[in-house]
Amino acid sequence: MAERSFAKEVKKLKMGAGETFRGEGILAVTKALLENGVGYVGGYQGSPISHLMDVLADAQEILGELGVHFEASANEATATAMLAASVHYPIRGAVTFKSTVGTNVASDALANLASGGVTGGALIIVGEDYGEGSSIMQERTHAFAMKSQVWLLDPRPNLPSIVKAVGDGFELSEASNTPVMLQMRIRSCHVYGQFTASNNRPPSMTVSEALENPRRDLTRIVLPPATYLHEEEKLTRRWPAAERFILERGINERFGDPASRIGIILQGGMYNTLIRALNRLGLASIYGDTQIDMLCLNAVYPLVEGQILDFCEGKDAVLIVEEGQPNFIEQAIGHMLYKAGARVILQGKGMLPMGGEYNGQVLVDALGLFLETHAPELLPVAKQAVNEPATPIPDISAKLPSRPPGFCTGCPERPIFAATKLVQEELGPHHISSDIGCHLFSIMPPFDIGATTMGYGLGPASAAALRNKDPKGKRSISFVGDGGFWHNGLTSSIGNAVFNKNDGVIVIVDNFYSSATGGQDILSSRADNPTKTTQNPIIDAVKGMGVNWVRQIDRTYDVTLMRDTMKEALASDAEGPKVIIASSECMLNKQRREKPLLARAARDGKRVVKPRFGVDEDICTGDHACMRLSGCPSLSVKDTGDPLRDDPVASIDQSCVGCGNCGEVADAAVLCPSFWQAELVSNPTRGESRLARFAQRIITRLQARREASRIVFQ
Numbered sequence: 001m002a003e004r005s006f007a008k009e010v011k012k013l014k015m016g017a018g019e020t021f022r023g024e025g026i027l028a029v030t031k032a033l034l035e036n037g038v039g040y041v042g043g044y045q046g047s048p049i050s051h052l053m054d055v056l057a058d059a060q061e062i063l064g065e066l067g068v069h070f071e072a073s074a075n076e077a078t079a080t081a082m083l084a085a086s087v088h089y090p091i092r093g094a095v096t097f098k099s100t101v102g103t104n105v106a107s108d109a110l111a112n113l114a115s116g117g118v119t120g121g122a123l124i125i126v127g128e129d130y131g132e133g134s135s136i137m138q139e140r141t142h143a144f145a146m147k148s149q150v151w152l153l154d155p156r157p158n159l160p161s162i163v164k165a166v167g168d169g170f171e172l173s174e175a176s177n178t179p180v181m182l183q184m185r186i187r188s189c190h191v192y193g194q195f196t197a198s199n200n201r202p203p204s205m206t207v208s209e210a211l212e213n214p215r216r217d218l219t220r221i222v223l224p225p226a227t228y229l230h231e232e233e234k235l236t237r238r239w240p241a242a243e244r245f246i247l248e249r250g251i252n253e254r255f256g257d258p259a260s261r262i263g264i265i266l267q268g269g270m271y272n273t274l275i276r277a278l279n280r281l282g283l284a285s286i287y288g289d290t291q292i293d294m295l296c297l298n299a300v301y302p303l304v305e306g307q308i309l310d311f312c313e314g315k316d317a318v319l320i321v322e323e324g325q326p327n328f329i330e331q332a333i334g335h336m337l338y339k340a341g342a343r344v345i346l347q348g349k350g351m352l353p354m355g356g357e358y359n360g361q362v363l364v365d366a367l368g369l370f371l372e373t374h375a376p377e378l379l380p381v382a383k384q385a386v387n388e389p390a391t392p393i394p395d396i397s398a399k400l401p402s403r404p405p406g407f408c409t410g411c412p413e414r415p416i417f418a419a420t421k422l423v424q425e426e427l428g429p430h431h432i433s434s435d436i437g438c439h440l441f442s443i444m445p446p447f448d449i450g451a452t453t454m455g456y457g458l459g460p461a462s463a464a465a466l467r468n469k470d471p472k473g474k475r476s477i478s479f480v481g482d483g484g485f486w487h488n489g490l491t492s493s494i495g496n497a498v499f500n501k502n503d504g505v506i507v508i509v510d511n512f513y514s515s516a517t518g519g520q521d522i523l524s525s526r527a528d529n530p531t532k533t534t535q536n537p538i539i540d541a542v543k544g545m546g547v548n549w550v551r552q553i554d555r556t557y558d559v560t561l562m563r564d565t566m567k568e569a570l571a572s573d574a575e576g577p578k579v580i581i582a583s584s585e586c587m588l589n590k591q592r593r594e595k596p597l598l599a600r601a602a603r604d605g606k607r608v609v610k611p612r613f614g615v616d617e618d619i620c621t622g623d624h625a626c627m628r629l630s631g632c633p634s635l636s637v638k639d640t641g642d643p644l645r646d647d648p649v650a651s652i653d654q655s656c657v658g659c660g661n662c663g664e665v666a667d668a669a670v671l672c673p674s675f676w677q678a679e680l681v682s683n684p685t686r687g688e689s690r691l692a693r694f695a696q697r698i699i700t701r702l703q704a705r706r707e708a709s710r711i712v713f714q
């Protein structure tokens, strides 16, 4: 992480036995890895597990002392393949990524890893980005666990339970020779709490020791005939071993009164919200004391049949609280009960919504319905005798402005899309393929650019079929970020386009970081990184792949140049893909680095210049064309108070960072002469101060003269 320091978090990783660790769930996982003798850690950043990667990247000193190898993996497949170090060696390894997108990418390595099985504990920490705060398609990691037979832990969202799950996960993995996924939901990652730390433990075998004494075992390699035997071993040896471990270790927890006629089986991750819902219904204390019998599945795959049947024994009705669809757990439990001839009524989806996040209100409603149907006597009087409808909550969504995701103030990607818009204004609409990253905000107004997004690094790949048989006809335009480019785009998108003689225009949006995931360094980052090799130019990689037509633009804010280069690419006679590398630093990271430096320089009495832009109200016509081509959050509207002017004028607020985009856009579009640029000078020279005072005097005089002749409306 180039521009942010995690020194405070790193200090917490050093805590010893008995100290109280306070912090976020995902940081607790990071500490627990070190306490459990992990030998190596890898992963690919993404919300909500970026923090794990970022903190470890800054913790090289501790990792070095313990002999733990850490890598920022090229992508999730690389991360998962790294777990190969636990196949033959008794070394504990952990990797992390965002799920399900990362798991999709990882699934090749995941299936191979699961087939051969592991000797050392292999833990995959998946950040389950599901629910109202998610940025991705709504799917379940659970499906991957089932298809590859990888065990899935879903601990209750509190720090001691999360920390325990890390240790349990390693041991479960070793006891059953199977990789284990630790599912960390958004709210588990960000839950705040505390636990009592243990000492960090060096790995029982380091990766260096493994290299000095290499081992291989033919029966663990995924190649016939071993592959056929792996499946049998999964079913006859590894699965029963996992079930035994889950029971003996007491991974799943039982709460409430076991004699209760009704019961709830829930995913561990649902526990906090469920308790809150019971609490609101008057059926649980805020600390979780309740009479309702609950089986909390901290291991959601595999389910232990005996445990489930035992729980349901003698009950009238059982509710399954399982977030996400398909309802794998409910189906499995239904199947177990049917085979056993049980008569208990099974409730789940139907009473609960089929999909979407199970938030507090959803669970209050569903629990209310379940209890009303199967145990009305348990419901508090208020709920049983509802004789007044609840006060309706007014819908204010129509009145509030929506806040779609958009580019930051000063973002260097904005001018790229302003230029694209100008190109389309001239040459007509084109088919445009988008990728994943900040640049995907181009699909929102005011740009409205991009028709599909198929996955990370796959923007140009998703334009592959759109090949015009007329070489003079319209070509596709596609985008990929520098993050996606290095994740897999170099082969999947660029190599593919070269090999298949695609003639489309590919824009690589290079902002020097993997910005959307938190500003991590990548191969082409411009900064020095003490533990990574950076400064590998994208243009060299692209040329190495066989692209002949490449243009490097080093200041994306030059909208005229961007526009003209795109037009040239669309008209070029050159064969093969036309690649434009549009490079300017991510403004968020740039500000993180420069702001403190500038502030210190100004405090130290040094001369500091900050550019600012503004709009001349008297010239602005109020047509807001600048906003339609920019969308900068610092561009706003302002009422002049002049009754002869209908439209409010454009105005630039204090969040402006002086990137110059608005002026450039105005210039390229021949829009508007109303933008002005000023320089804010801290600690000016004596000459500058004198000049400013002189200019101010003249301006004041001119303004006074103009005011005198103005008609004033009272």
Ligand SMILES: O=C(O)C(=O)Cc1c[nH]c2ccccc12
Residues within 6 Å of the ligand: 044, 045, 046, 047, 098, 101, 102, 105, 135, 136, 436, 455, 456, 516, 517
């Ligand atoms: O951090 C996010 O929100 C992302 O979507 C980035 C990301 C990380 N790994 C991926 C794999 C496939 C698609 C997106 C991502």
